[in-house]
Structure formats: structure tokens, C-alpha cells
Amino acid sequence: MTDDLFPLAVIGGGIGGGAAVLRAAQNMMRTVWIRGDRATARASRVKYVYNIDNMIGIHPDIVRGKVLELLQGEEHAAARAVVENAHLHIGTQDIVDNVVERVRGEFAGTVTEIEDKAVSARREGEVFVIETGAGATVKSRALLLSTGVMDEQPSxxxxxxxxxxxxxxxxxxxxxxxxxxxxxxxxxxxxxxxxxxxxxxxxxxxxxxxxxxxxxxxxxxxxxxxxxxxxxxxxxxxxxxxxxxxxxxxxxxxxxxxxxxxxxxxxxxxxxxxxxxxxxxxxxxxxxGLHRVYNDLARQLGAELDARDGPDEGKRHVLVEAATSETSVPGLFAVGDMTRRRGTSPSYKQIYTAQEYAVRAVNTIDLRQRRARREKAVPRDG
Ligand SMILES: Cc1cc2nc3c(=O)[nH]c(=O)nc-3n(C[C@H](O)[C@H](O)[C@H](O)COP(=O)(O)OP(=O)(O)OC[C@H]3O[C@@H](n4cnc5c(N)ncnc54)[C@H](O)[C@@H]3O)c2cc1C
CATH class of the missing domain: 3.50.50.60 (FAD/NAD(P)-binding domain)
Known part of the structure; x- marks a missing residue:
């Protein structure tokens, strides 16, 4: 149990969660990151996307080219051969591992990590209260979910x-x-x-x-x-x-x-x-179609889901505002594959969209918190 009240809690250790945490850290916003456990990771995209090749900027040949430039000269011939033949594909796990390393190295003290799954979320007044599987309680002013989805598979x-x-x-x-x-x-x-x-x-x-x-x-x-x-x-x-x-x-x-x-x-x-x-x-x-949208926490908090997804609530996306990624619950944000953006069609389920909407959410939270500081600095009636 921590009595600390964090400005932001992020739930989900995948692409959307990672992008949100890095943005929050770079904004110097104190954040608690509930990354999930082995079971949630196994049931997510983090474990199953090995080879991203539809995004400019993420390609093995960029790294290969740079390393080969460093390995010029006869004495490096053997190393060059290894690099030329190496499998350097980048997957979602690599991206998330890199975010973890970066926040630990560059922003220690700003981000508190919890490697456990969140099992419940509720509101006490303006504060979000989250319980984890191992019994920890976390409190935050804003909450961002990026817990993903799972596809139906053929038997x-x-x-x-x-x-x-x-x-x-x-x-x-x-x-x-x-x-x-x-x-x-x-x-x-x-x-x-x-x-x-x-x-x-x-x-x-x-x-x-x-x-x-x-x-x-x-x-x-x-x-x-x-x-x-x-x-x-x-x-x-x-x-x-x-x-x-x-x-x-x-x-x-x-x-x-x-x-x-x-x-x-x-x-x-x-x-x-x-x-x-x-x-x-x-x-x-x-x-x-989808086997599950991991929307349990959003449901517990009363966020509106997309009824067009059918009668099974466990398969409904969480509706968010396109400009901010905020759900129908003030202060509760959701990004990534679990969401559908109101008035935007189609809502792409991609690394770069998860990332963009994570940044929109965190910057919205940041703006609100800075506005509150402005009000304290110059009270309206002062
Ligand atoms: C086969 C495949 C290939 C793909 N290839 C590409 C590609 O090449 N390029 C591209 O742009 N996109 C690709 N995508 C899409 C991309 O992987 C997703 O859009 C992206 O991973 C979505 O991020 P997310 O954060 O919503 O979910 P995920 O990355 O799935 O992360 C969900 C996270 O939530 C955690 N979690 C779940 N429940 C809880 C809980 N209760 N408490 C705490 N944590 C929890 C999980 O452990 C996981 O860390 C691919 C998808 C698939 C299926």
C-alpha cells in the first residue's frame, strides 16, 4: 500500500502504456506504471509481434547500416559477416524493453514500476484507487488504461x-x-x-x-x-x-x-x-473478430463502451474522445487497441496510433495540471 497520490497511473505494459509512460517521464510527471504480469503479457500483443516492418524508422537495415559503418577495415571482416547475416528484426517486446530501460536510466524517481496486474479500480471522490493482484493499493489523480485486446483463434x-x-x-x-x-x-x-x-x-x-x-x-x-x-x-x-x-x-x-x-x-x-x-x-x-477487449477496469469505473460491438460487454471497445483519449469518465483515459475514437472511422489498431493517442492523453493531463498551477499562482479573484 502506498499513501502516495500520483498525478498519473498507467495500466498496461505494452505499446500504449509504454508510450504514455515515456511521454509522462519526459514531461517530468510523477507516474506509477502498473505493467501487468506474465499472464497478461502472454495474452497481449507484446509477446506476439516479432517483426515490425510497416513503419518507417523501424527497420533492421537502419541499425545494420550504422554498425557496418563502424566495422570498416580488414580486421573487422568476421564481425561484418555476423552483422550482415544477423536477424535484427524489431518486435513489440524490444520496444517495451527499451522504454523500461530508458525510464529506469534517464527518469529514475519519476516513474514507479509495479510488475503486477491491476485487478480493480474505483473512484473515491476525485481520486482513482487501483488494487493489484498481489494486494497493493495505488492512488492517482488521472488514470490511463492500455490493456489491449485478444483475437478469436480457429480451433x-x-x-x-x-x-x-x-x-x-x-x-x-x-x-x-x-x-x-x-x-x-x-x-x-x-x-x-x-x-x-x-x-x-x-x-x-x-x-x-x-x-x-x-x-x-x-x-x-x-x-x-x-x-x-x-x-x-x-x-x-x-x-x-x-x-x-x-x-x-x-x-x-x-x-x-x-x-x-x-x-x-x-x-x-x-x-x-x-x-x-x-x-x-x-x-x-x-x-x-475479437475474443476479448480487456475493458474490465474501464467497466468498473463506468466508462461508456461501444454498443455497436454487440451484446457481449467483454468484446466492446472503450469509447474515447479523439482529441484527448479521455473516456466518458473525467480523468480516465484509454489508448491503444482497446479503444474506439468517437467520430473517427476507422480507428486503426497500430503501434503508431497507440503512441499518438498516448501522447494526446498525457499532454492533456499535463495541460490540466499546469492550468491548476497557474490558478494557484494567480488566483482568479486575486
Ligand atoms: C500479429 C500482429 C502483428 C502486428 N504487427 C504490427 C506492426 O508491424 N506494426 C504496427 O504498427 N502494429 C502491429 N500490430 C498491432 C500492434 O501490436 C498493436 O496495435 C499494439 O501493440 C497495441 O498496443 P496496446 O498497448 O493497445 O496493447 P498491447 O501492446 O497488447 O499491451 C497490452 C498490455 O496490457 C497489459 N495488461 C493487460 N491487462 C492488464 C491488467 N489488468 N493490469 C496490468 N496490465 C495489463 C499486458 O500485459 C500488456 O503489457 C500487430 C498486431 C498483431 C496481432
Whole structure:
């Protein structure tokens, strides 16, 4: 328990949380950062984005080029060869680790870290009171959430080598880890540009992604509903037909892997369905909607959620103001994938958007706190 009242508490140790904490530290705002624990990290983007390649500025060749410049001369030939062949991709974990190092090194004393998950949040007057899993109580004047989302994953009814049928999502992990199963159209869609691709999903979103891939990349596309009924608007069905995109409704019973090169997950060949059909594919895009929006704390505090997401509250995004990232609860801000910005469509779920809206939120909090100081310095009636 800390009696300290922090100007800001940030919950979430991913991209949005990291960007908010760095901004707050650079504004010299005393901040407590509740980063989550192993379990929340495993269920977040921090552990699953290994290779960011849609952002200018984040690219292995920038670092490689600079290091190679330092390694000129015969005596460095061996080191140059290592650097030239090194896998220098940058993932979300690298970004967050770097923020942690920076705030510890450059802003020690400004940021207090708690490596635990927040389990509850309430308001006592103007103050937010947060409880962590291990029982710590944290108090703050402003609260920023960036706890993320998790996608729905396809369960595959596949047979083990020993002959046992296991119906589980675990079959897809090696493919997700090797970017042959994809989740993000903007970030990863371009990887499919020369290869046949299936889209997992049974609704309009999956159909629209299939159409987009076909139009943008000119590739063969199929839709796998994995046992569900395919449902899309008449106009969409007509377009799918015109492009030769078929929706297969049979369950997937085998992921066809391997051309003899590389470990499992690196070379997807296609899918075998329960009705005996084989659908060739080098990539699979998962478009089955969200399994969870981690909005529990926002809900406890009474923040308005986006009802357009359907009846399940656990799948609703938190509505925020586009200019400030503030929720319907004054002083409560939310950023990153868990949010939808009012009046802005679409709300991109990207590293750079999480970062921009984290900065908007922290600077809004900073401005309000500085305004309060101004009022004290020159009272209105003084
Ligand atoms: C496969 C894939 C590839 C992607 N590639 C790119 C890309 O190349 N470029 C790009 O711009 N974007 C990419 N994205 C999107 C990007 O990863 C997300 O937009 C970004 O990570 C969202 O940040 P966030 O802070 O909302 O959530 P996350 O980064 O998921 O962070 C959520 C954090 O909240 C913590 N947490 C959850 N619950 C609690 C709790 N109760 N208490 C405390 N902490 C909690 C978790 O531990 C985690 O640290 C990709 C996404 C996917 C799925």
C-alpha cells in the first residue's frame, strides 16, 4: 500500500502504456506504471509481434547500416559477416524493453514500476484507487488504461502422430509465431502479395478482407469458415463470385505443412477439410473478430463502451474522445487497441496510433495540471 497520490497511473505494459509512460517521464510527471504480469503479457500483443516492418524508422537495415559503418577495415571482416547475416528484426517486446530501460536510466524517481496486474479500480471522490493482484493499493489523480485486446483463434480438429484427435487452437501457434498465420491487415497484409491466402472467418469482415487481398495483391484467395455458416451481404457474395473467391464451410482437420525446408510453421502449404477438400495456401489471415477487449477496469469505473460491438460487454471497445483519449469518465483515459475514437472511422489498431493517442492523453493531463498551477499562482479573484 502506498499513501502516495500520483498525478498519473498507467495500466498496461505494452505499446500504449509504454508510450504514455515515456511521454509522462519526459514531461517530468510523477507516474506509477502498473505493467501487468506474465499472464497478461502472454495474452497481449507484446509477446506476439516479432517483426515490425510497416513503419518507417523501424527497420533492421537502419541499425545494420550504422554498425557496418563502424566495422570498416580488414580486421573487422568476421564481425561484418555476423552483422550482415544477423536477424535484427524489431518486435513489440524490444520496444517495451527499451522504454523500461530508458525510464529506469534517464527518469529514475519519476516513474514507479509495479510488475503486477491491476485487478480493480474505483473512484473515491476525485481520486482513482487501483488494487493489484498481489494486494497493493495505488492512488492517482488521472488514470490511463492500455490493456489491449485478444483475437478469436480457429480451433483445428487435428490428429496427433499417435492418432489422437485434439480440437484446439494450439495447432496454430507455430504458424502465428512464424508469420504464416497473420492477424493484422495493415501490418502484415503485404506479406501475402505473391502467395495464395485463406481468410479464416464466416462473416462480412472476412469476406471484405478476402476481396481486398485479391484486389490489392492479385492473389488467389479462399475463405475458411471452419464449420460455421458463411454469412455476407448479397452484393459481397456477388463480388466474391466475380473474383472466384470461394467460402468453404467444412471444418479444418489438417494444416498441411512443409516443403522439407525450415521448422514447422515456416512453410504452410494449405488445409485439409473434413469433407476431403484440400485448399492450398501459403498464408492464413485470421479474421474471426475479437475474443476479448480487456475493458474490465474501464467497466468498473463506468466508462461508456461501444454498443455497436454487440451484446457481449467483454468484446466492446472503450469509447474515447479523439482529441484527448479521455473516456466518458473525467480523468480516465484509454489508448491503444482497446479503444474506439468517437467520430473517427476507422480507428486503426497500430503501434503508431497507440503512441499518438498516448501522447494526446498525457499532454492533456499535463495541460490540466499546469492550468491548476497557474490558478494557484494567480488566483482568479486575486
Ligand atoms: C500479429 C500482429 C502483428 C502486428 N504487427 C504490427 C506492426 O508491424 N506494426 C504496427 O504498427 N502494429 C502491429 N500490430 C498491432 C500492434 O501490436 C498493436 O496495435 C499494439 O501493440 C497495441 O498496443 P496496446 O498497448 O493497445 O496493447 P498491447 O501492446 O497488447 O499491451 C497490452 C498490455 O496490457 C497489459 N495488461 C493487460 N491487462 C492488464 C491488467 N489488468 N493490469 C496490468 N496490465 C495489463 C499486458 O500485459 C500488456 O503489457 C500487430 C498486431 C498483431 C496481432
Amino acid at each position: 483445428i480438429k487435428m490428429r496427433t502422430k499417435a492418432g489422437k484427435v485434439i480440437d484446439d487452437i494450439r495447432w496454430i501457434y507455430p504458424y502465428a509465431n512464424n508469420e504464416t498465420f497473420l492477424y493484422c491487415v495493415i501490418c502484415e497484409g503485404h506479406l501475402t502479395r505473391e502467395a495464395s491466402t485463406v481468410v479464416f472467418g464466416a462473416g462480412e469482415t472476412a469476406a471484405q478482407i478476402g476481396i481486398l487481398f485479391h484486389e490489392r495483391y492479385g492473389i488467389p484467395v479462399a475463405i475458411l469458415t471452419n464449420g460455421e455458416r458463411f454469412e455476407a451481404a448479397e452484393k459481397t457474395r456477388a463480388l466474391l463470385g466475380g473474383y472466384g473467391i470461394r467460402a468453404f464451410e467444412s471444418r479444418v482437420v489438417e494444416i498441411l505443412d512443409g516443403d522439407g525446408e525450415g521448422p514447422r510453421g515456416t512453410s504452410l502449404r494449405g488445409f485439409r477439410l473434413e469433407d476431403g477438400t484440400t485448399v492450398p495456401a501459403r498464408f492464413a489471415m485470421i479474421a474471426m
